[in-house]
Amino acid sequence: MKISFDSKAPKSDAFVAFATEGGKLLEGGKWADKKTNGALKRAMEAESFEGKKAQTLVIAGPEGLPHRHVVIVGLGKAEDLKETDFEKIGGTVVSLLNARKAASAELSFSSEGLALKHLDANEAASSMAAGAVLSSYRFDKYLTKEPKDKKPTVKALSFTVDHPQKAKKLFDEADTLIDGVYLTRDLVSETPNILYPASFADIIKSELVPLGVKVKTLGMKEIQKLGMGALEAVGQGSAREPKLVTMEYHGGSKKDKTICFVGKGVTFDTGGISLKPGAGMEDMKWDMAGAAAVTGLMYALAARGAKVNVVGVVALAENMPSGNACRPSDIVTSMSGQTIEILNTDAEGRLILCDALWYAQEEFKPTHIVDLATLTGAVIIALGHEYAGLFSNDDGLAQQLTLAGQGVGEELWRLPLNDAWDKAIDSPAADIKNISGGRDAGSAIGAHFLKRFIQPGVKWAHLDIAGVAWNNKDRTAAPKGASAFGVRLLDRFVAENFE
Ligand code: BES
Ligand code: MN
Numbered sequence: 001m002k003i004s005f006d007s008k009a010p011k012s013d014a015f016v017a018f019a020t021e022g023g024k025l026l027e028g029g030k031w032a033d034k035k036t037n038g039a040l041k042r043a044m045e046a047e048s049f050e051g052k053k054a055q056t057l058v059i060a061g062p063e064g065l066p067h068r069h070v071v072i073v074g075l076g077k078a079e080d081l082k083e084t085d086f087e088k089i090g091g092t093v094v095s096l097l098n099a100r101k102a103a104s105a106e107l108s109f110s111s112e113g114l115a116l117k118h119l120d121a122n123e124a125a126s127s128m129a130a131g132a133v134l135s136s137y138r139f140d141k142y143l144t145k146e147p148k149d150k151k152p153t154v155k156a157l158s159f160t161v162d163h164p165q166k167a168k169k170l171f172d173e174a175d176t177l178i179d180g181v182y183l184t185r186d187l188v189s190e191t192p193n194i195l196y197p198a199s200f201a202d203i204i205k206s207e208l209v210p211l212g213v214k215v216k217t218l219g220m221k222e223i224q225k226l227g228m229g230a231l232e233a234v235g236q237g238s239a240r241e242p243k244l245v246t247m248e249y250h251g252g253s254k255k256d257k258t259i260c261f262v263g264k265g266v267t268f269d270t271g272g273i274s275l276k277p278g279a280g281m282e283d284m285k286w287d288m289a290g291a292a293a294v295t296g297l298m299y300a301l302a303a304r305g306a307k308v309n310v311v312g313v314v315a316l317a318e319n320m321p322s323g324n325a326c327r328p329s330d331i332v333t334s335m336s337g338q339t340i341e342i343l344n345t346d347a348e349g350r351l352i353l354c355d356a357l358w359y360a361q362e363e364f365k366p367t368h369i370v371d372l373a374t375l376t377g378a379v380i381i382a383l384g385h386e387y388a389g390l391f392s393n394d395d396g397l398a399q400q401l402t403l404a405g406q407g408v409g410e411e412l413w414r415l416p417l418n419d420a421w422d423k424a425i426d427s428p429a430a431d432i433k434n435i436s437g438g439r440d441a442g443s444a445i446g447a448h449f450l451k452r453f454i455q456p457g458v459k460w461a462h463l464d465i466a467g468v469a470w471n472n473k474d475r476t477a478a479p480k481g482a483s484a485f486g487v488r489l490l491d492r493f494v495a496e497n498f499e
């Protein structure tokens with residue numbers, strides 16, 4: 001989609017005007033109303049259009065204007081509007097235009113008489129554009145026979161704003177981040193016959209190396225040599241060998257601290273010998289959403305030249321049942337030296353992550369680690385699809401992440417850690433077991449397992465994204481399907497706290 005910012009827009013199919021609460025048209029709307037001899041005001045009156053947030057009204061074939069449609073979009077109360085509201089409005093406009101088969105639109109957004117409080121009009125226009133692009137994502141590479149009239153029509157949006165240069169600069173920054181979001185969505189959407197540990201690692205290399213990121217891939221041999229017995233155990237049941245990929249980006253100075261982001265990348269989770277039921281198992285193709293988010297985040301940070309030192313680490317494995325798969329009751333030794341009794345091979349995410357977390361700390365000595373994982377079904381029971389679960393050993397870090405999430409509309413809800421749950425994973429036969437055996441506090445049990453692999457002094461947060469990685473319905477700035485949850489959140493977290 002082509003986005004432009006102009007003071008005078010090129011010819012387009014639709015003219016989009018905006019109105020605040022009470023049906024007050026902005027400048028562009030007033031102009032169009034005059035041109036059409038009062039058609040906008042008449043339509044607003046006839047349809048009781050009050051300018052409520054995201055309320056829309058369409059006038060087809062207006063007399064006095066060259067456009068096929070005039071669209072009036074409600075903004076609600078100007079002083080309440082935030083970045084995420086404008087993203088939502090951008091998405092709403094695009095879907096309305098697609099439904100009308102429009103190829104292009106002019107969005108008239110001059111700030112005169114518009115009393116925004118949380119952002120200025122250029123930022124608002126840039127956010128609308130970002131929302132339009134984010135909501136237009138499609139994974140359609142395998143649709144070879146899709147009829148043309150099913151394809152989205154919108155190709156170009158031009159925003160007429162007070163300061164086109166300013167708005168364009170803001171949007172260009174947002175657009176780099178959107179490239180990262182799209183990369184993550186492509187990875188999460190890709191099918192497990194095509195995306196498996198080795199091909200995932202290849203994509204990371206081809207996307208990130210050109211941006212100056214140092215990418216290193218460890219295969220089964222190195223995983224064994226380093227003593228990562230937990231990652232090995234999960235990977236050994238698959239014909240496709242596991243990989244551990246590190247992505248180093250040095251945008252800060254030598255003495256700046258290092259932040260690590262660690263992602264769960266189970267390219268398909270059958271459950272292994274503790275096999276999952278068949279119904280719905282296809283969802284487990286996106287059990288690598290944490291690793292995909294780390295990849296997209298590293299892309300975004302490197303592409304915008306973020307002034308920080310960040311390392312992404314992803315553990316990639318396919319969890320399969322086979323003659324070589326690990327069994328419930330196996331005891332393995334993790335890289336940390338701690339022995340793990342595997343009682344359920346379907347609790348595999350924590351197994352691959354414990355070695356990735358340990359490796360990240362040993363190798364890069366970070367002050368902060370944030371891991372992302374589609375770790376537990378239990379987090380969906382607790383928080384549904386509106387929040388990701390957040391666990392942390394540091395209140396400040398938890399607060400920083402929560403605020404960043406609110407800013408971008410990727411919300412986190414902090415859940416507690418408790419010594420009783422730590423005790424619940426003591427094993428009589430090994431240092432730790434990978435499930436508690438009960439159904440209580442399932443997400444916290446997973447978090448406590450990971451916590452045992454965090455070294456003293458390291459600030460750590462775990463984001464359980466099982467409920468938010470894949471949207472079952474269209475949402476603000478994300479259509480049905482892969483959300484790329486975490487990319488925008490962590491980009492904001494880095495920008496607000498480390499740059
Ligand atoms: N990948 C799943 C968690 C999951 C479930 C993600 C639904 C997305 C949607 C994870 O590996 C898993 O199987 N977890 C088990 C843990 C249990 C065995 C302790 C679960 O949640 O049932
Ligand atoms: Mn599992």
Ligand code: ZN
Pocket residue numbers: 266269287346348349374375
């Ligand atoms: Zn899993």
